[in-house]
Amino acid sequence: MAAAVEFDNVTRRFGEIAAVDGIDLSIDEGVFFAMLGPSGSGKTTCLRLISGFEQPTEGHVRIFGANSERIPPNARPVNTVFQDYALFPHLSVRDNIAFGPMVRGVSKRNRYAEASRALDMVALTGFDLRSPRQLSGGQRQRVALARALVNKPRVLLLDEPLGALDLRLREQMQDELKALQKSLGITFIFVTHDQGEALSMSDRLAVVNRGKIVQVGTPEEIYSRPKSKFVADFVGASNVLSPELSARSGGAAAWSSLRPEFVRISRGGHANLSGKIRAVKYLGATRRVTVDVGGAEITALVEANSPLPSPDSPVGLSWSPEALHAMESE
Amino acid sequence: MKAAPGLPAAQASALARLSDAFWRHPRIFVALLLLLPLSWLGVVYIGSLSALLLQSFFSIDEFSGLVQYEFTLKTYRELLTPSNFDIILRTFLMACAVTVAASIIAFPIALFAAKYARGRLKALFYLGAMLPLWSSYLVKIYAWKLILAKEGIINWVVEALGLKFLLELILSTPVIGGNSLSVSYIGTFIVLLYVWLPFMILPVQAALERVPRNVLEATADLGASRGQALRHVVLPLALPGIVAGSIFTFSLTLGDYIVPQIIGSSRRFIGQAVYAHQGTAGNIPLAAAFAVVPILIMAVYLWLAKRRGAFDAL
16 A cells, blocks of 8 residues: 655654644545644644645655655645634635635636535535534634645645544544545544544544654554553553553563553452552442552443442452564653 | 631621622622723714714804804705715725725735734734834824925835836826825825735735634645635635724725825815814814715615625634
């Protein structure tokens, strides 16, 4: 498969600060790619380097094999869904969507027809003449999506597009975006700080921290085999065991991660570690139990209806050997 | 009633009770707050404007020179006599010219200030735009008289550059030309443009300031060139600011009587006509009728602007 976007040792500095710091990355054509990282990690700058609003200080960004440095944003085969949608407030929904075709010189009749089809695609049939001000957040989001997709980009960039939506709407849009990407078959590059969103939607994802890519892989790889403490903690709040603790509990003498949902709590019998229950937090379907194992704490996710020893009572923690994953670095 | 535990008991002092009453009846509080400004606006401002309007429907007795307090449209008919109508037309055209020129000059300055200037540069912009408003209006105009005079710096520079023939060519244009810049309509235009320009720059800059950066980026992202972005997005979004600014430049030019008095030919503008008729001539009705003209022109202008959708992006 050809690479849609490649980062070749790309650095982008703002004064002293390197927002993007020597990134190498290759994003295949036709995949749903997520960039996950805390705010200020440089993931949005990566997106802006692809769309052309930022230029690399060092290195090259290649789009379909071509160096992009001299190509201005309006000539790139990419379109962006902006964070707060960036709809044109003085234009109707139809004119917003028809903006791309208009500047390319498509006749009014044809571009309005294209706009109507794009509205069908995002389930907003008949909204042509509304003003963006009359729309809800979710509807604006769809208009922004239609406005980008009507240009038939080969790469669609989405900058935290679901951040402003409420939980239910966000989950619905996640499913729709995923389905849309499948049916269109184009590359989606999706920036988010929400690990659940990144895991559930993407084919591949990159975890970004402090301008560097910490790990790239499929959601399963990243979730179950994090490379470092940062990934283990940021993606799904894993338990991180020091080499000493890992060895004590029967694993390798290395920094290791242990997913809370793999930890079983028992009273007596065989256990990898033993300790005392410190806190229990009710989360609806599950309970998060914090256990003091002497100098460290391990959290376990247990079903809310399972019986639980009372606080401060001694318990045993156990897990299957493959659940404890030794990481490459600290 | 006993106070709920944890809440302080009802306050005792008169001031505190008054404060409590206001809190319980916010409408009364708002009404009290608005009483003074509204009575100022109602009595002093609207009241005198109505008195002016009323005056314009009276007329003056040509023999005695006394005002006749009878309703008539005679004074308005007088406005349409060639000499008076010339004054109106001249003022109107000057206001149009100043407004158009001010919006053309102000737009790039405002765009730069709103979207490109940062930090110190932005402070410099505000200073530059506001500074002319800090000094006395009269001092500025007399300064301009010196600048534009035959012995002034413009003439001197033009002569030094060997371009005197060009200036003379411009000044030889009928109607707008004259003996020197300071006694021509061109001079009046330059000075009016100078004194009213800040009133155009600031609203346009405010309008552009409200346009988010990513809206401008979206134009490029969707394939628009800079020209297309300017035409289809930036200008329409700046339009409410331009209209607001033009209300200032247009109405201030329509009403000004000092600039044309000091700089320009001796032919009158509306402001000068009002000044002369209410003063030495003692023809208050005609002065009032003249004063109504700018109000009517502005009303028509705003109505047209609203109909063309100039305020839709507000």
